[in-house]
Each structure stands twice: as C-alpha cells, then as structure tokens.
Amino acid sequence: MEKQWWQKEVIYQIYPKSFYDSNNDGVGDIKGITEKLDYLKSLGITMVWICPIYQSPMADNGYDISDYYQLNPEFGKMKDLEELIAQAKEKRVKIVLDLVINHTSDEHPWFQDLLENPQTSKYRNYYILKDGIDGEPPTNWRSVFGGSVWEPLNGTKEYYFHSFGVKQPDLNWENKNVREELYKMVNYWLEKGIAGFRVDAITFIKKDQSYDNLPADGVDGLVKCTKKTRNQRGIEVFLHELKKETFAKYDCVTIGEAPGVPYEQYGDYIGANGYFSMIFDFRYADLDVASGSEWFKRVDWDVLDLKKLIFTSQQQIQKAGWGATFLENHDQNRSLSKYIKEEKNRNFYSATMLGAMFFYLRGTPFIYQGQEIGMTNFTRKSIEEFDDISSVDQYYRSIKEGFNEEEALHFINLRSRDNSRTPMHWNDQAYGGFSEVEPWLGMNENYKVINVKSQEQDSNSILHFYKKIIKVRQTSEARNCLIYGDFEPVLEDHPTIIAYKRILNHQEVVCYFNFSSKSQPVELNNHLYDVLLNNYKEKNTFNSNQQYELKPYQALVLQKKEASCYE
Ligand code: GLC
Numbered sequence: 001m002e003k004q005w006w007q008k009e010v011i012y013q014i015y016p017k018s019f020y021d022s023n024n025d026g027v028g029d030i031k032g033i034t035e036k037l038d039y040l041k042s043l044g045i046t047m048v049w050i051c052p053i054y055q056s057p058m059a060d061n062g063y064d065i066s067d068y069y070q071l072n073p074e075f076g077k078m079k080d081l082e083e084l085i086a087q088a089k090e091k092r093v094k095i096v097l098d099l100v101i102n103h104t105s106d107e108h109p110w111f112q113d114l115l116e117n118p119q120t121s122k123y124r125n126y127y128i129l130k131d132g133i134d135g136e137p138p139t140n141w142r143s144v145f146g147g148s149v150w151e152p153l154n155g156t157k158e159y160y161f162h163s164f165g166v167k168q169p170d171l172n173w174e175n176k177n178v179r180e181e182l183y184k185m186v187n188y189w190l191e192k193g194i195a196g197f198r199v200d201a202i203t204f205i206k207k208d209q210s211y212d213n214l215p216a217d218g219v220d221g222l223v224k225c226t227k228k229t230r231n232q233r234g235i236e237v238f239l240h241e242l243k244k245e246t247f248a249k250y251d252c253v254t255i256g257e258a259p260g261v262p263y264e265q266y267g268d269y270i271g272a273n274g275y276f277s278m279i280f281d282f283r284y285a286d287l288d289v290a291s292g293s294e295w296f297k298r299v300d301w302d303v304l305d306l307k308k309l310i311f312t313s314q315q316q317i318q319k320a321g322w323g324a325t326f327l328e329n330h331d332q333n334r335s336l337s338k339y340i341k342e343e344k345n346r347n348f349y350s351a352t353m354l355g356a357m358f359f360y361l362r363g364t365p366f367i368y369q370g371q372e373i374g375m376t377n378f379t380r381k382s383i384e385e386f387d388d389i390s391s392v393d394q395y396y397r398s399i400k401e402g403f404n405e406e407e408a409l410h411f412i413n414l415r416s417r418d419n420s421r422t423p424m425h426w427n428d429q430a431y432g433g434f435s436e437v438e439p440w441l442g443m444n445e446n447y448k449v450i451n452v453k454s455q456e457q458d459s460n461s462i463l464h465f466y467k468k469i470i471k472v473r474q475t476s477e478a479r480n481c482l483i484y485g486d487f488e489p490v491l492e493d494h495p496t497i498i499a500y501k502r503i504l505n506h507q508e509v510v511c512y513f514n515f516s517s518k519s520q521p522v523e524l525n526n527h528l529y530d531v532l533l534n535n536y537k538e539k540n541t542f543n544s545n546q547q548y549e550l551k552p553y554q555a556l557v558l559q560k561k562e563a564s565c566y567e
C-alpha cells in the first residue's frame, strides 16, 4: 500500500479520568494531560488518543454524551483543551479524540425534548422508536450492557432502542438530519486542529430493519443483539457518506472500533479507499472469552491459540490494508494478567516480551496508559467496589444464570473493564501520586512497587525497556522495515515461541518471543544477525545440538546483516 504518515506514529491511549488529576478533586483532567506531555515525549510517543472528554453524565464514563460541543467540566474548559493541543503541537505530539456517534446520552437535549414531548418532539425521528407488541418490547434482543435493547418511552406504548446501556439511546442513522448534525460536529472538531478520531462502536450504526426476533440464548429469554445490530447490510452507505462529508476533507487519521467485521470485508474498511485509516481487530484480545460478551463461558487457551489469532489477523490485514495493533485498552483487562497465566511469571521479562511482541507486528502500535510500567489487574472483594456498568450487569446476570456470588465475582474480576481503569501510578506516595485526595475509583495497591517514578530511576525497568522498544521502531537502521515491512510467520507450529519476520525489499528483521518460563532451543545462526533488541543482558548459550537457547520470556529482535557479505 502507499505510505501514509499515520503508519509511522506511536500512539498512547489516555483514559482521562484516571491519568493525572491536576486540581486534586479525585478525577483526572485535561490539564493533567498537558502536565504530563513531557513524560509522554520522553517515552517516544508521537500521538495521543484521549477517551471521551465531552459533556456527559458519565454513566459509561463519557461514552454517553449530552453535548458534543462542550467539555465535561470535571475535565476542564475549552481553553484547557486548546492549550493542550497547542502545547502538544509544539512538542510534535498529535491529539486524537474519541468520536461517539452511534448513541448519545439520554440527557442530550434531543432526547430530553423527546421525553418531554413524546408525540410532538421534532427529535422523535432522531432516535429509534417502536411500538411494543402486546405489552412486550418490540424484539427479544439483549443490549451489550444487559437487559433488553428496548426501554419504554414514558407515558406511551412506544419503546426506544439502545445497543449499550439504558442511558445510551441509539441515534437513528436512517434519518438524514441526524447524519448531517453529526457531520457538522465532526468537522467542528477537526477544524480545532486535532489529528483525527478514534471512532467508537461504529459498526453498530446500522440496524437490521426487519426488527424480528431470534431464538433466545440465555435464561433471560433474550438473545445477544449483535447479529442484528452490528455490521448490517447497508452500513456501507452510511460509512461512505460519513467519510466523504468529514474525514476525506482533512488529512486526518481515523481509527475505527469495528467489531463484527469478517476478514473478507476488511478491504472495504481499511483498503486504499476504505472508510477508515485503520481498525482494531479484537479477535486476539478476546481469546479468553468464548465471545465478546459471553464472559461466563470462559475458554482455556494456549500460546498456539494466541499465535494463530495474531498471525491470521496480521495476514488478513496485510491483504486488506493497515491495522491498529494493541495489547490493552480501557475495555480490556491488563495484558500481563491476561497473557501470563501464572502470577509468579509476571515480571520484567514477561512484561517486556509482551510489549515487544505486539509492538513489531505490522500496524500502528497503541500503548494504553500504565501498560508501559506493567500495571496489573487486582481482585475486588464485593460488587460495590465496581464502577464499570458492564461488570455490574454481568455480575447480576451470572447470578441469574445460576452461579453463586463467589463465582460471579470471580468472572467479573478477571475481565472487568475496571482492571484497566484504575488511576495511573506516578509514584509510591498516597494514591500513587495521581491525586492528593481519594480517587474516583479504588487504586491497585501495588502502586508502591509498580510506578513511573521508581521505574524512571531504574535503568533496568519495564518503562526503560518500552523506551527502547519505541526507539528501535522509530530511529534504528531497521525502522523502515519495522514500520512498512511485510509480515511473515516463523515457527508457526511451535507451542511456546511466537516468532515472525518483517521484510522490506532486501531488509529483514526476525523477532523471537519465548512465552515460556523455561529455556527453549531454536535453530538460529546468530552470526547472520545484529541484535536490535534483547530483554536479557546475559549472552545466550548453545545446547549440545548446537541449538540456540532462548531464555525464559526472552524477547530477541534481530536484523539480518547485509546479505552480500555472506552469500
Ligand atoms: C466502545 C467503548 C466502550 C463503550 C462502548 C459504548 O466499545 O470502547 O468503552 O462502553 O463503546 O460506547
């Protein structure tokens, strides 16, 4: 594919509520991000994606917007954002905002008007309304955060539709006025000088217009809605128009959150004329759950499963266009806790091995706040400690499905989105230096050992290694190969090593990641390569068969020496 500027970026994802609290009210804010720009710069970040900062009652922490043009006062004022954009620009860091256009908050003035004047509101057609059938909701579809997708519209026999929470009514994309309002808003933000958008839940904007029932899949008599609400036929018309009326007019980057798209359709999404610059593929991140939301049907997995998902994703995306690679985000649990099964093995080596493994895949790499210091999940002891609306719903649904409290808590502890939403650990002082007062969400107690300050002082820390990982991709001799090179699998059937090559013309980088707590032999003629990155200082040895011994959780990234000298 033709080279694009956004392929070179290294993106850092900020969950603003938990990043840094500049005014000590317990909630992170925009000024807090500005104050930490030098930190991001020192890490090697070139672009920042900030989760929603718009006005919102925060039922889903900002993914429920009540005014697209105002900022949530807890996060700051417009001038704070302008200041952030300006300062970031000076430091050559680009800012990407979140775009939530599948739904609004029920506190948005459009929806409020509809509630007040259910029959006459001029916003009736801005949302999806349907009559109930014999006092029952129009269909038996279950929303992503639990319960029916339909909620009664008070005082009428009508229901409104929500793919996610009750307080997140879906916008009616079939209505041209809605689309035009949204495009205007998108352009308003692009004019402000942001580099682009991460586009939330975008595959949900088209619903199957038949609105018919499906066989139930749970004891609640409902069925997961996604078969009827995600990537439905006709969505291409909306996505094409969205791009034409907004993104295409700017040299911006767009990163689609696009679950539910089969690989055969990736070309439409991310090909040369695709709707987005890149999309996230969640298949490998969700390998420990049977399917995105059926959390209680946990599946056991091994390294070979993970490898297959990653390799397939890489090969499919390579055929279609460009991808966004990530280990963590605000909807996932922490990667160290997820991918390294035994607690005793969660250490510097496994954390840096994971970091490097995903970072050199083909695609634009995203780092989620706290990942660069190896933050982990932690176990909450009662449902009251949870904030994430999906965890709360999953807890009660598990109980209804017949699990006991302990089991229900166990499920949500493993997978809760709160795992990655705890405040950032800046130092070992009270509240991890995130704030001087008690933060909005309980801290992970291990901030005393896992924090930025101590890792900055330790040249053998995960943080320092992340800096190296980034530097190798951005400035080493192999950078073009690591950014633009093709992906090629290596050792496809090996049970515990994930290995791959990146190839660009005559350049070749080969990467080995040992996902095992034991040494693993590989056939490797180390004289042919220069080391680009290694998370061990000690030299590797050869076994009696002259095989190269990879150390436990070793990450070894090698650049092939110029072929001519050896042929
Ligand atoms: C996306 C967001 C998630 C949010 C949901 C509804 O999946 O990443 O955090 O809850 O959309 O907007």
Ligand code: CA
Residues within 6 Å of the ligand: 021, 022, 023, 024, 025, 026, 027, 028, 029, 074
């Ligand atoms: Ca604050």
